[in-house]
Amino acid sequence: MAANPNARRFPEGFLWGAATAAHQIEGSPMADGAGPSIWTRFAHTPGMTVNGDTGDVACDHYNRWKDDVALMASLGLKAYRFSTSWSRILPDGTGRVNQKGLDFYSRLVDELLDKGIEPLLTLYHWDLPAALDDRGGWLNRDVADWFAEYGSVLYRALDGRVKKWVTLNEPWVVTDGGYLHGALAPGHRSKYETPIATHNLMRAHGAAVKAYREIGKHEIGLVVNIEPKYPNTQSPEDLAATKRAHAYMNEQYLDAALLGKYPPELKNEIFGDAWPEWADEDYALIKQKLDFIGINYYTRSVTQATDSYPLKAGAVRQKLGTYTETGWEVFPQGLTDLLVWAKDRYGNLPTYITENGAAFFDPAVAEEGRVRDPLRMGYLKKHLTAIRDAIDQGCDIRGYMVWSLLDNLEWSLGFSKRFGIVHVNYGTQERTPKDSARWYSKAIETHGASI
Ligand SMILES: OC[C@H]1NNC[C@@H](O)[C@@H]1O
Numbered sequence: 001m002a003a004n005p006n007a008r009r010f011p012e013g014f015l016w017g018a019a020t021a022a023h024q025i026e027g028s029p030m031a032d033g034a035g036p037s038i039w040t041r042f043a044h045t046p047g048m049t050v051n052g053d054t055g056d057v058a059c060d061h062y063n064r065w066k067d068d069v070a071l072m073a074s075l076g077l078k079a080y081r082f083s084t085s086w087s088r089i090l091p092d093g094t095g096r097v098n099q100k101g102l103d104f105y106s107r108l109v110d111e112l113l114d115k116g117i118e119p120l121l122t123l124y125h126w127d128l129p130a131a132l133d134d135r136g137g138w139l140n141r142d143v144a145d146w147f148a149e150y151g152s153v154l155y156r157a158l159d160g161r162v163k164k165w166v167t168l169n170e171p172w173v174v175t176d177g178g179y180l181h182g183a184l185a186p187g188h189r190s191k192y193e194t195p196i197a198t199h200n201l202m203r204a205h206g207a208a209v210k211a212y213r214e215i216g217k218h219e220i221g222l223v224v225n226i227e228p229k230y231p232n233t234q235s236p237e238d239l240a241a242t243k244r245a246h247a248y249m250n251e252q253y254l255d256a257a258l259l260g261k262y263p264p265e266l267k268n269e270i271f272g273d274a275w276p277e278w279a280d281e282d283y284a285l286i287k288q289k290l291d292f293i294g295i296n297y298y299t300r301s302v303t304q305a306t307d308s309y310p311l312k313a314g315a316v317r318q319k320l321g322t323y324t325e326t327g328w329e330v331f332p333q334g335l336t337d338l339l340v341w342a343k344d345r346y347g348n349l350p351t352y353i354t355e356n357g358a359a360f361f362d363p364a365v366a367e368e369g370r371v372r373d374p375l376r377m378g379y380l381k382k383h384l385t386a387i388r389d390a391i392d393q394g395c396d397i398r399g400y401m402v403w404s405l406l407d408n409l410e411w412s413l414g415f416s417k418r419f420g421i422v423h424v425n426y427g428t429q430e431r432t433p434k435d436s437a438r439w440y441s442k443a444i445e446t447h448g449a450s451i
């Protein structure tokens with residue numbers, strides 16, 4: 001007896017889409033009056049990126065946006081998550097609006113709507129205007145006002161056509177990568193700066209949500225990357241390390257945004273005297289009602305006590321594990337576990353999987369125009385099944401945005417890692433849907449029954 005196809009379907013209205021980010025696909029960073037971002041600077045700083053790769057051209061989406069929307073429509077996408085470049089809209093970060101920058105996104109949104117594709121707009125996906133970094137960037141408390149001003153320009157221009165807004169993408173990566181370890185722009189390495197950047201990011205998030213409530217009439221949320229931490233052994237050291245790692249990566253930002261407080265481990269076990277005492281009004285600003293949260297999921301971490309600085313916790317490679325090109329273990333069960341954890345801790349807010357995907361070594365485009373990527377297809381299948389398991393356990397999951405629509409600029413890793421369901425030939429800029437794109441189109445068409 002064939003399994004009941006309805007048992008395998010996703011809920012009606014489940015939003016099937018794909019995600020990208022401005023700096024990773026657009027190119028033309030300085031076109032039409034745009035100002036430089038911290039990534040324009042960082043990538044042009046020798047040694048900061050693999051092969052010295054930069055966002056100068058990337059996927060040339062700034063010029064190819066119309067064809068790329070047609071490509072999304074041909075794949076049957078119902079939604080498209082993208083980010084706007086702050087320094088295209090406000091070249092100096094605040095003040096003067098660059099109308100041509102705004103027009104680019106306005107045209108993109110109209111084209112998406114014309115093709116029946118719902119836009120999900122992320123205000124900040126890591127590309128702070130360089131002019132604001134010169135004024136302290138995320139270390140300057142004024143950044144909350146700067147960010148609310150930037151958001152307000154976009155709310156006034158696009159709200160109503162855009163009905164799902166996101167303030168920040170992955171604040172943990174911004175601080176851990178940009179301020180603690182220095183692997184990402186602006187490349188700082190300071191245990192003292194990191195909590196300040198975290199707090200100002202969250203204040204900026206709150207200020208942007210507050211501004212939205214004055215101007216906007218639709219929905220706004222926050223996107224976090226979270227990664228379940230499983231203790232390597234039941235030793236007290238490993239259990240404590242796992243608890244620290246979980247607080248630092250998974251609880252920190254959602255607790256601030258939704259509960260109005262940070263986990264105690266951050267001061268007591270990780271940052272110590274580098275963790276300032278924040279004023280109550282800061283927490284009141286940060287804790288704003290959200291219409292949804294976005295969860296970006298890639299992998300898990302089996303965690304043990306180490307002498308790493310300052311977390312004193314590290315991942316243990318799994319001998320029997322399968323790993324992606326970015327060294328992430330394929331572990332779909334972790335997504336189900338995390339979604340249930342988030343439901344129980346934060347009260348089952350409407351949730352989108354705003355990123356999920358994998359970099360595998362893809363063969364070149366075969367003569368018949370195919371790119372065989374069975375490992376990516378398997379990854380997507382397993383993780384979508386994990387999401388359906390979480391829905392069956394009562395999680396209110398509203399949609400899934402595969403990372404990514406296109407092969408693109410993987411930050412410091414340059415173009416060396418390919419996450420796209422569509423192959424990009426960076427020499428010719430030709431797009432070729434991979435087998436995973438064809439598979440995903442079928443999944444969308446059948447509301448998940450074909451998975
Ligand atoms: O590493 C893959 C993705 N992770 N989340 C943020 C995106 O910008 C990355 O490309």
Ligand SMILES: [Ca+2]
Pocket residue numbers: 133186
């Ligand atoms: Ca700097």
